Amino acid sequence: MSLRPTLETRKATPTMEGAGVHLHRAFGFQDPSELDPFLLFDDFRNDVPDHYLQGFPWHPHRGIETITYVLNGSVDHGDSLGNTGSLGAGDVQWMTAGSGILHQEMPKGNASGQMHGFQLWANLPSSLKMTAPRYQDVEGKEIPEIIDDDGTRVKVIVGSFWGKSGPVDGIAADPQYLDVYVPAGVKKTLPVDTYRRAFAYVFEGSGAFTDAADPTGVLLEKEVDGAELNIRDMSGDRTLVRFGTGDSVTVQAGEQGVRFLLISGAPIQEPVAWHGPIVMNTQAELQQAMRDLRNGTFIKAAH
Template sequence: MIAARKIGKVFKSKPVIEGAGVNLKRAFGFSQVPLFDPFLLLDDFRSDNPADYLKGFPWHPHRGIETITYVLQGTVEHGDSLGNSGLITAGSVQWMTAGSGIIHEEMPFGDRHGFLAGFQLWANLPASQKMTTPRYRQISSAEIPKLHLDNGVEIHLISGHIEEQDGPVNNIVIDPEFLDITIPAGVTFTHHTIKGYTVLAYIIAGKGLFCREDEPFSYETEGVNYFDMETEQFLENETLVLFTDGDTITVTTEDDPLRFLLISGMPLNEPIAWHGPIVMNTQAELRKAFEEYQNGTFIQNG
């Protein structure tokens, strides 16, 4: 029997300052571990004020994770210790596997109107691949399939598999699905998910009804849970939904269209030792990583 996923929790993203002084919104992060396993963090860096983002993210290390950067407007200039450099332009994705260690910088720039829009997701690596060789992949907008369904739904397929079409990102250990979905007004959309996988949605425009809940759900903002008694509540921009387990999700729009990121992956169910840009399985591994960074032996491949 096919089981429909329900809303497990709803979160509102919260302002944080990262890098050299970048103002962004965090949908989830360290304080929610391991709720989103295998995912660690999702940041929303949309702004029309260059002062919010121009200081950027100067050279810093990563180990034990993958970072996925999806840019919608503006550009992010990238450089790393593997010798890669270039621009993540509007509609494109950078999928970076830090593995045993990479040092990089990310410097954002707005479009001609000063607007920057993008998202960065951190995915954990299992213990068996924490020290794998680092890898960098740049996926242009032209490489990302744009699916147009009969009901008007549009899907940008970054990773995953829909209707015999594969996304350009594959061979990722957590078997992720990363979709950018736009649903027009007055449409119901159902999407199949893999049972046992973590599934979340982050709304980036419009409003919609998720799962048409028959029961109230937990709503978290500013670190406090509120019990929401409205069972037919429209969810809007900068809202994140974490679903319960099941085989499908259903999203409905009424008077307004809706755009959201739909992300899923296979949980690792492993211990997490996390400090700053490095995520390992034990505190000893974490200490070793920072010691190697300080003494210049952090980069072990390439």
């Protein structure tokens, strides 16, 4: 077993998107090679309806795939191809924008006014940038959940894990997307394919992701250039944990347990030309997309 080191932990940053949706961004619009094939990750969580009800009105996408995972409330969506629907608590949608789509996403709170969900952007390789758009809507009841003897629970949204496969398939990044809960005081090691980039996003409780320099979890500190560095700091709510290479990650749950998304995917390693919701390989392709938007030829595919 080769334990993945923790390269970095950082808090998600408050920002606004759409028509004034208050959210926290774990990464995005910076170095696209950092977590290749993933480009952006947003945590849209709020209990103030005025901070999310204006939603994300009509906007374009090309060259990427987006996965939306709803925990509380719902998200109504519609697109330029005539698709409409609503994602409820526990539901997932994977949208392949491909050659181009215009869509809108309008969050609604639950009975208490709470809204919580995540959106992840995954890049498409050059060979699939102009593929036909498609949606995969998955109800929460279709997502397998594994409960281990120590109380660890894993929902397998995409990919395969511990003998179960998630219901979303045919994704270019061939990702693994897991919703993991580890009970208080439990230490858990989870396998991750060696050849994938991987990160965790903590959104409930706290946990220490054990450093490779401390595989037993016994050491609390080490020295780096003469300075003490705590390698067992607990990662709490809205924390991104970026991992190095290896075939597993280990987490020690804190006093309230820890719940996090564990996401990995095969890097594409291609040039990225990126402007807002459009991600291509070259500036020329990006400029063509903008021309298509201006002259009404952005949508290339119908049903």
